[in-house]
Amino acid sequence: MLKDFYNYLEKINAYTTSIALMEFDLSTVTPKEGQANLAKSIGILVGEKQSLLTSAELKGYLDYMEKNFDQLDDFAKRTYTLVKKQYDDNTKIPKDVLVKYKELASIGESKWLEAREKNDYSIFAPTLSEIINYSKKIADYLTYEESRYTRLIQEYDEGFDIKTLDNFFNEIKEKVVPIIKKVKEKNIEFNNKFITKNVDIDKNKILADYLIDYLGFNKNKGFLSESAHPFTLTLCPGDVRITTRYEKLIPSIYSIMHEVGHGLYEQNTMKEICNNSILAGGVSMSLHESQSRFVENIIGRSPAFAEVLYNKLVETFDDLEGLTKEDLYKAINKVELNFIRVNADELTYPLHILIRYELEKELINGDINVMDLPKLWDDKYEKYLGIRPKNLKEGILQDIHWSAGLIGYFPSYAVGTAISSQLFYYMSKTINIEECIMNSNVEEILNWLKVNIHQYGKLLTPKELLIKATGEDFNPKYYVEYLENKYLSL
């Protein structure tokens, strides 16, 4: 029976793999006139997979496993838990509600785009209202103990809840806002002539290739490709694809490092789990983000890496226009009060998320109204960052997430970044991280992440994983300390 169950999961995995590949292809190389056929095929296979996920056959396996739970090994227990959750999610919500929600997400995206273009929130607001209403409905179908918003968060982050997040974001408000103020008063200057230049794409590619080797990305288990928006996509731990777009040099470098962080997490699942695909890969959005942020920020924005990168720039480019190592370090750690989240620096980033978290929570709790969002958004930017958006594209209409039905997703960006600091703190107890970076010995760092995080895939819950790796559950203090130590000494 257990064997049949695993065979059944392998069948589901075949669908998952083929759908993922079609999506990767669509985002990277599919010719224009072939896109509709591929999109349609994805839709059909998603439907077929959905039938497998809600079938009576699957129910039979799950019932059997529930009855014999105590006899199962840890792998099977966790597999059962995750598949059961998926089955429940897919069967508790009536099909027409799910279909409607998908429709809303699709309409939402186009309305959002139109509203952005015309700087007219009223084009998007009615659909957003419906999306919020349906999100609530879905939380209700899924059932919850504590609150609707917690239930939505847990779709992305197992084990997290409003209490934990309130506590986290309160720390951000109290501690990070003052750091920003102090850094801004310092008025740090540097030579940014080379940094802002457009560079030869071929040289950018040479640098990209150097970076993914430097960071230990396994080229027998994946590759770097190009797409309009960078992403990481996994077919299996042996096939992890990351993408970038080559624009300005520095953003392209850091976007590659970010995706490599995601990619390493996916590549390094232990062998026992690779063959048992549902447990392979990152366990939650926050844990995933902790890995991308670790590589992008903890490694990538460190003094040691600034030196490594500087030496590589000297080697690759003819003329750095007077750029010094110190300039480069200041450039990659420049703090700027910016409206746009995706362009935010390491220090101001969590405030962007704080704003979205507060608004999301109040929307789902029914404390605020969709029509009031633009003003509330701008007020919060003024309150926390001291700047006020001049138009909707800089304000409420900058992110695609809500329009695509992703409610409860934003917090993971900040939580993940905070977790990377917690890991950094504990890793530093046994590893001289700066020295590893300086000596191109990232392997030692990577190995720590592999042993403590990557290898487990989804076998442990996020909480179990963090406690096993650091001896404690999620604790935001390491994040605040990291930011203080780094930015007050700049």
Added chain:
Amino acid sequence: MLKDFYNYLEKINAYTTSIALMEFDLSTVTPKEGQANLAKSIGILVGEKQSLLTSAELKGYLDYMEKNFDQLDDFAKRTYTLVKKQYDDNTKIPKDVLVKYKELASIGESKWLEAREKNDYSIFAPTLSEIINYSKKIADYLTYEESRYTRLIQEYDEGFDIKTLDNFFNEIKEKVVPIIKKVKEKNIEFNNKFITKNVDIDKNKILADYLIDYLGFNKNKGFLSESAHPFTLTLCPGDVRITTRYEKLIPSIYSIMHEVGHGLYEQNTMKEICNNSILAGGVSMSLHESQSRFVENIIGRSPAFAEVLYNKLVETFDDLEGLTKEDLYKAINKVELNFIRVNADELTYPLHILIRYELEKELINGDINVMDLPKLWDDKYEKYLGIRPKNLKEGILQDIHWSAGLIGYFPSYAVGTAISSQLFYYMSKTINIEECIMNSNVEEILNWLKVNIHQYGKLLTPKELLIKATGEDFNPKYYVEYLENKYLSL
């Protein structure tokens, strides 16, 4: 009911698309450690597709259509015929026989490889015997009127039979062998220093890009990629992918032209059929090969194209080592007595196929024995080409086809080439082909092919298509005439 049937075909098409994409990916970019997962996923989805192709639901649609055949439009009639044939093929042959045949093909390939390496036919012979036996069995399950071998041929070439092919290959024997003799007596010489040089891959790529534009390959409907063995793969008419490998310049150019010929056929199916996927794309192996050979030989090895290519070489490379236009024309039309089919020139090519045709036919008819093949093969090479292979790699073990279970496939290579001459003859009546090539006006040629061949997809049978395009059924005389005219005037 008809609408349900078409929806059902769309579902099958989603599987076909995703399987094709996974195969394309495997042949081009899949990282080493991801290949097993992708291969396994292909296997599972092929099985799922197979279930759809043999389902009671499909049988229901087919029964309905059979009863109402006269009321169907031409598209539906042809769709019915083709799907019914597929259904019959898949249900007439017992499942265990199909599974066994797939196994044999897979074992066959590895035994063939091993036998090649060790130059030991006895390693491969037992499996080949079984493959031949199972091919006969399969022909028996499929049922046939005329002969087993004809039935096997028709898996690849609707409407063709032993009688037609005997007649065709007799012409080859009688007429082409003497031409080769005459050409070899002439002892044509030319400067081949540049031709045999290794060239910069980047320049080769520039040339490749120029070629696919020159030939009218639509880049909104496909692209050129790299793989170990060149192929064309279609996801739909809007997504046709061709591949090449960059080795020596001239082989790479002609392999690209060959694949572009296949690609154009796939891209140019009429709109009405694109939305009705089973009728899209080439109707038979021979017709497909006629298009690749038309581009590769009729266009690519013409005096006019030699001039176009020469000018492009001058533009692209610094030093042609004294190569003249005349040298180039002679080089691309060099006749050589060669053991290896895939390296054969235009003139000797059909003799390679003749040899395989005669042996295949006798194998299936039971007139010869698998153990005697190496000697029979060598004897035929001596008889028709005057050369005798020195080892098995040059002889019986050179082609993968039989080991992969492809019995009855070889003739289409020669028949397709012959059809390209027939099309050339009739096209010449209204179009000055040399002038079009010279003036980079391939569009006019392409348009003739589009109107007369490409647009129909599988809507017409090969025979209907040929009669519509040329006023007569397949006629080998145009091929012989073409070869005589061209090679006796060299």
